[in-house]
Amino acid sequence: MASSSVFFFFILWALLLPLLTFSGPLYFHSIAPNFTSSYFQYIDHSGAFLVSSNSTFKASFTNQSQLSVFHDSSNTIVWSTVTSLPASSKLSLTVNGLTITNETDHVFWSTPKLQSRVAALRLLETGNLVLADEKNASLWQSFDYPVDTLVVGQRLSVGKALSSATGGYRLMVTNSDAVLQWNGMTYWKLSMDTKAYKDSNAEVAFMAVNGTGLYLFAGDELTVVIQVSLAQLGFRIAKIDTDGRFIISSFIGESWTIEFSAPVEHCQLPLICGRLGLCTRRAMSGTCLCPRGFRNGGHLNGECIPADKSVSLPSDCNSSVGLTELNSSVSYLKLDDGMDYFANALTEPVKRGVSLSVCKGLCSENCSCLGIFHGNSSGSCYFLQNPLGSIMSGSTSMKDRLGYIKTLVAHTPENPDEKSPKFPVLGLVLLPSSGFILFVIVIGILCWRRNRILKAADRTLDRCESTSSAELEVLSIAGLPVRFDFEELAAATENFKTQIGRGGFGMVYKGTLPDGTVVAVKKITNLGVQGKKEFCTEIAIIGNIHHFNLVRLKGFCAQGRQRFLVYEYMNRGSLDRTLFGSGPVLEWQERFKIALGTARGLAYLHSGCEPKIIHCDVKPENILLHDYSQVKITDFGLSKLLSPEQSTLFTAMRGTRGYLAPEWLTRSAISDKADVYSYGMVLLEIVSGRKNSSSLTSNQSTEKDSASPSSGLNLRSMYFPLLALEMHEQRRYLELADPRLEGRVLAEEVEKLVRIALSCVHEEPSLRPSMTNVVGMLEGGVALSEPRIQSLNFLRSYGRSFTKESRMETCNKQNEFEMFTRVGAMFNSTTTSGSYNSLSYISSQDVSGPR
Structure with missing residues (x-):
């Protein structure tokens, strides 16, 4: 009985010995090829099998079959493969590289083709996972394949990016800056951040984070282009979060401290309030509602839809378009004044110098356009394209930039089983003779009035574009400041009596308007063949530029060939x-x-x-x-x-x-x-x-x-x-x-x-x-x-x-x-920089005339 028990125990020990050998916290600093691991086989609860020399970082094969590198003290993943597979998958290291396969040996992830045979897999103290050959030369390293985190010692080269785990956000390094993008739309630049200092205009080569801050370096690896200085703290990482923020944090003691977060304003995040949600700006934060004319769509991720149920938001070009959309006409819901879109400030307009109706027309003809913002004075036309993000209020950009959301109005007959009656053929049959005569008269009057309006518009346009002495009474351009008659300015200046300045554009006179306002009247000369319409269009732009440190244009005069600008008066002179x-x-x-x-x-x-x-x-x-x-x-x-x-x-x-x-x-x-x-x-x-x-x-x-x-x-x-x-x-x-x-x-x-x-x-x-x-x-x-x-x-x-x-x-x-x-x-x-002389030393007379 005893001998059988001993024999049974010996057999059990022989069977369990291999498992006991590979269970428990066994870590390696370097692993040779012909190594295989799965989450169930190795090693501790984290699946770690590789450790850096000072145990700062560990490599693991997680229960989602992701190869990961994590910071041990904070248990924070700093790099991983993007593949997520069942726990039964396995990781293999061969002389050809690393692979992750499922139970049927189908390869889901692998390192690219390498130049020579792999001799070892190592985890460096920087957190870099490296495949090396027999001469210890690096064949592949995880630092070259960033995910969402940048650690000290790692470089993010131009053209590469950190990508958030969800949400479609990226931090991209360009040859001049680092930018945050959402689905290709830029919403933040490092150079525009108040904590960023620009040291050089050299071309950027890479971004790095170290013990003193975040840096964009030039190709010589020494010249700093842009920097964010930070205090010397603990273990530091830079990461793009799932909500679109770029965050730099330090691990101190047993917790993380956020040192830098961008963008600072809550409402600058593209999807902070969901699709078409309105983010109302507050100090360092914001509140989310639907814009006026919209209601909550009831989606978990947040979406605002038109409150009027007779209209709907269109689908983008890539979506399947139903019969309802094909039989719909386009309309636009206007957003309240002072609203803006997160991408407008960093996006070039689709078209400049166009009217609102033209901008709407461009959007209506483009299935990828889901809304517009239009600058009233500049004529800039911005498209809102799929996917739509959040709207923000309290914009500090163009105050005259107005937003419109594209909607569809369905045209369906009252009885869908019957076709709409054909008109005018059927109408003419059904109309009595007296009704028909009345109909013809009405149509005739409308056509006559239309022709008169078109002819008057043509005459007006001819007069506006003429450079003759014709008057400008018929001209009306939105946004123009006050238009003065020549006689009004002559009276205000006492027939241009008091000259207070002169310049390349002409003389400047002091004047007093009937309401007692003191003004400076500048007579513009030498405008060449520029017509009055062009002159007034320019004045409309200049007149709508308002800033505390810019002299206010109060009005203008364009009468015959006379051109005057009326400015606010500055009593201390130049x-x-x-x-x-x-x-x-x-x-x-x-x-x-x-x-x-x-x-x-x-x-x-x-x-x-x-x-x-x-x-x-x-x-x-x-x-x-x-x-x-x-x-x-x-x-x-x-x-x-x-x-x-x-x-x-x-x-x-x-x-x-x-x-x-x-x-x-x-x-x-x-x-x-x-x-x-x-x-x-x-x-x-x-x-x-x-x-x-x-x-x-x-x-x-x-x-x-x-x-x-x-x-x-x-x-x-x-x-x-x-x-x-x-x-x-x-x-x-x-x-x-x-x-x-x-x-x-x-x-x-x-x-x-x-x-x-x-x-x-x-x-x-x-x-x-x-x-x-x-x-x-x-x-x-x-x-x-x-x-x-x-x-x-x-x-x-x-x-x-x-x-x-x-x-x-x-x-x-x-x-x-x-x-x-x-x-x-x-x-x-001259072609060599710095080898020529200048005109700056010559007397300070104007190129365009005396000042």
Whole structure:
């Protein structure tokens, strides 16, 4: 009996020994081929079979047959295969790579074809799962196949993305930014986030997260393009969540701490309130309802449908279209004012400069269009395409952008078994003779009236487009500001008695309207062959641009060939009079407010209105001051009215010498970065209190009028931007401040403006910051850019030319013209960056005429 029991125990032990050998917490740092694992076979409750050298990460084969890498302390998965299979599936490692198969050996997932035979599978301390060959060279690594999480040491290269487990969200790295997208629609950019600092305009190569923050690096792996600085904390990951947020978190102690989350605004998430749900903006949050005219559709994922049951939302092109939709006509439900769509701010319109009816027509003809947003003043037409996301209220973008949701109205006869009667054949048979005569008379009257309306419209259009002296009484364009008669403006200005300014567009006069409002009346000249309709269309756009730092256009006059613009009056005049005049000195705080107000106005023109407006002539004469430190830019948008005839030297050139960006003279494409360059030159003048391209006057000279250490130039006749560059290199910022301030400014305050200014005047437009970033740097929300000396060396050539020309003050205007043309030709023939001269040092007279 005892011997049989011993024999039975021995047999049981022999049978269980293999199972006991492979059960329990057995981990490996490296695994050789011919290895097979399943969730039931290995090892502990997590299915882990591989561990990194310091046990920070483990690799497991989960109960859903996913190969995963997880952070052990927090039990957080940082990488996994996307395949989800029954627990009976198995993982195999062979010399050809990794595979996941089901019970019938069907391959559901595998590594790609490798260049050589696999020698080992290893899990590195960074969390990277690596297949290596006999020479320990990497054949495949999980870091190259990101899922939804980025860990320290991992790179997300351009063209690759983090994808959320559900919801269709992606964080994509482009060659200039990192963007969040939902079904291909962008709703957030890293460069636009208030916590992001742009350090360089170099091309992005990859994104990485480390102990100090999140970074976009250039191809040299050292140059930081954009960064988000974070405190040194614990184990850090960056992840795109299932609701569309991009989150950076640190594991401290036993819990996660969120360090960065974007987008900040709750309502910017594409599907936060479901399909067509209305997200009402609140501070850092939002509430969800259906827009007026819609009701809850009763779906679990949230959807709003038309409250009127006689209309329905159309299907997209890829859906099966029923008979009801085929027999339906299109209509549009208007959304309330102030609403916007999450993608509009970062999406180009389908069409610009079209009316609302045209925009609706484009959408009606396109089965993929499910709604529109239309800019009343800009004429921009945006499509809402499938899938539809949430609507948001309280938009800070275009206030005149209105939304319309496409709907279908079904046309079904009262008795579906009977066909609709054919008219007019059947109608004519049934109508009595008297009714028929009445019918013919009504039709005749309607046709006669229609022909008269069409002819009147044609005559009106002919008069609107004519450049003759015909009056404009018949013209009516939506959005126009007040239209004045010439006689009204003549009376307001006492027959143009008091001239308060002059410029390339004409004279400016002071006037008083009948209600007592003081205005500035600018007479526009040299508009060439531009007709009144085009003029008024431009005025409609300019008149609808409202910003605290832009001079308000109150009205216009287009009578015969007379063109006038009526602006609000700024009682302190232009900045140049206050900054360069002999009156009371501008204190530093007011100079800073002027710099900030000007930057805000330009930022709005570049990115806050549609169509975007490039000023083309930023200079102190076009920056106006009013009581209570009001700062406003004038002449914005007038470049849209300028004709080629107005420039007597270079027809393609706009602006004023001394503020012209180099690209004006090289026939390069002109962008808003030309305004940034001009702003940088103005900022240097605000710091110094003198013109950049003129010698120091007697009241500006001080004991500092000595030789510059590096150039040997006398500061009295030195080109100031070059002096600013040299003092920046030596960190001697206080010597750049207006001496009339007599020390009432700190070195760090001067440094801030000088560094911003030098960054703005980089020779390469791509290296200049946007005006939005300039505002951020001035306000302190964006880190100061470090000027790139290599892109500022052209100032040394400018400086030498200026010094030479300052000794030739007796040259006549013809010599100046010849020199202007000669240097311009040098620009046009130069191909090597930084090797040419500039016109900036020449006297600050207007290219388009005297200011």
